[in-house]
Amino acid sequence: MDMMKLARVLDREDPLAGYRNEFVAEDPNLIYLDGNSLGRLPKKTVEVINHTITEEWGNRLIRGWNEEWMGVTDRMGAKIAQLIGARPDEVILTDTTSVNLFKLAYAILKLQESRRQIVSDELNFPSDLYILQGLADIFNQGHIIKLARSEDGITIPENSLLNLVNAHTALVTVTHVCFKSSFMYNMETVTRRVHGHGAMIIWDLSHATGAVPVDLNGSHADMAVGCTYKYLNGGPGSIAYLYVRKDLQKQLFNPIRGWFADANPFEFQLDFRPANDIHRFQVSSPPVLSAKAIEPGVDLLLHAGMGAVRKKSVRLTQYLIDCFDKWLKPVGFSLGSPRNPDYRGSHVSIRHSEAFRISQVLIHPPDGEVIIIPDFRAPDNIRLGLAPLYNSFEEVCRTMLRIREIVDKKLYEQVSPDPGKVT
Ligand SMILES: Cc1ncc(COP(=O)(O)O)c(C=O)c1O
Secondary structure (H helix, E strand, O other), X not given: OOHHHHHXXXXXXXXXXXXXXXXXXXXXXXXXXXOOOOOOOEHHHHHHHHHHHHHHHHHHOOHHHHHOHHHHHHHXXXXXXXXXXXXXXXXXXXXXXXXXXXXXXXXXXXXXXXXXXXXXXOOOOHHHHXXXXXXXXXXXXXXXXXXXXXXXXXXXXXXXXXXXXXXXXXXXXEEOEOOOOOEEOOHHHHHHHHHOOOOEEEEEOOOOOOOOOOOOOOOOOOEEXXXXXXXXXXXXXXXXXXXXXXXXXXXXXXXXXXXXXXOXXXXXXXXXXXXXXXXXXXXXXXXXXXXXXXXXXXXXXXXXXHHHHHHHHHHHHHHHHHHHHHHHHHHOOEEOOOOOHHHEOOEEEEEXXXXXXXXXXXXXXXXXXXXXEOEEEOOOEEEEEOOOOOOOHHHHHHHXXXXXXXXXXXXXXXXXXXXXXXX
């Protein structure tokens, strides 16, 4: 069947198609494929934030804390817990992903002080590696960071990671779905084998939560961190979350002893006494506006169900790869993501020596064509993020045809090869 016809059939049969109406998506001339960087705005969020500002902040003022705000980060933690296979008292919204990784990695290195090895991989998000490098400097005890190599720049074979783990390893931390290639680890196998060496693991779920089913408890994972501005649609720079398995919570210490990590912050005691639960990993007063902005996006995912979200995600990414093989592979592109869906998240990277300039033509079409927003990741990746709640098969088809047209007509030759700041 003709690929566009197929796309239309798949869209007609898509049980999640109606969710697009729950998002602000008014521009018919825009195809948005960057939900893996910044998710779309749920319509309900506009209402929630307006209400929080005008009614709660405007009229209730400081009373808002006791009336509702104090419980928002717990409530949201409990909802996110349902998306990642955790208990409600194991997840909390707090700080940013990088800060949370710092706190949890510090706690593990302190707990496992006699072990001086940290293991990660070279496809990890650089911020995560910078945090580890900073911790090794802070501890100043000769910690060594070992990175598993990727031969193809796309996947990390499990053994290349796990062969680095041994009796000297304190901490393994990797990203469940890699930011560039979308490669996805098997969480259960990796966690089990890391535990076999007495090491502990922190999963970065930033590109996984809301995109693929995650089962932290089922995998017996120790800890996790993740952001809320991608598939959770929480808004630019929205507050992140962390997970600490219940039985570990009292054994670990948060290195940033802010008052919200104290057992009773409003007693204002001069000496710190850590909270005995997940609250010990908080630091400061919660950013209420950001926390509340996350709820509508999370509610939509819970309503749709991660099983249905994953089913559509696999279909969308597979459909994209089929279009890729037909139209883009013959004109100099290579696939930058795994072909096996068991090892693929919800974005697909396609690689081309002119990837940057092609992505610029997609975003700023000189010929008045449809605007398509993917993102570019150096050196040669165009990342196409497929958010099952609002992307359609037809959008994927139009994007792939457009990329072929840009290459056939060499439209990218009109663009300067100088990347801007945020890509
Ligand atoms: C996998 C991953 N980890 C960490 C981060 C950093 O998150 P934050 O800016 O909240 O520290 C990002 C940001 O996109 C990311 O994709």
